[in-house]
Amino acid sequence: MADVQPTRRTVLAALALAGSGALPAGAATPLTVYKDPTCGCCAGWAKHMRNAGFAVTEKPVADLAEVKARAGVPAALQACHTAFLEGYVLEGHVPAHAAERLLRERPAIAGLAVPGMPVGSPGMAGPDPEAYDVMAFTKEGVPSLYLRVRADGMPG
Structure with missing residues (x-):
């Protein structure tokens, strides 16, 4: 079998692509989640997002209030963790x-939130799952209903 050596041009092209920050086609969408270092439900949500194909980076922080304020999450919509996804904020579960759907539609909003910690939402396993609302919010903090989730976890 012949010994195949990469050419200088091949190596330089690979290095340029690697340094460009470009993701190969089909690469997982990066998602960064800021959470309390000891929060189990946040880790459960991160696992849910990984299982859905997102490339999740978890960032434990001591002061989540500062992250939420910087992200513009309205107080009424806050939950236990805050994530960033391609320019959008994802608050809670x-x-x-x-x-x-958010990434397909690309609406002119700041992000989505699931206020509180509804049982049955991703990361919040428990008996008697409940239906809950996913809220959209603008950069000005104005909330609106984005979608309802049935108790079985499916859009309703």
Whole structure:
């Protein structure tokens, strides 16, 4: 078998592509989540998003209030963790199907939120799952209903 050596041109092209920050086609969409270092439900949500194909980076922080304020999350919509996805904010236990819809539609909003910690939302397993709302919010903090999620976790 012949010994195949990369050419200088091939190596330089690969280095240029690697340094460009370009993601190969089909690469997972990056998602960065800021959470309390000891929060189990936040880790459960991150796992849900990874299982849906997102490239999740978890960033434990001591002061989530500062992250939420910087992201413009309205107080009434706050939950336990704050994530950033391609210029949007995801607050709390937003299901992957809502994040995927957000990226398909690209509405002129700041982000999505699932206020509180509804049982049955991603990362919040428990008996008697409940239906809950995924709220959109603008940069000015104005909320609106984005979608309803049934108790079985499906859009309703």
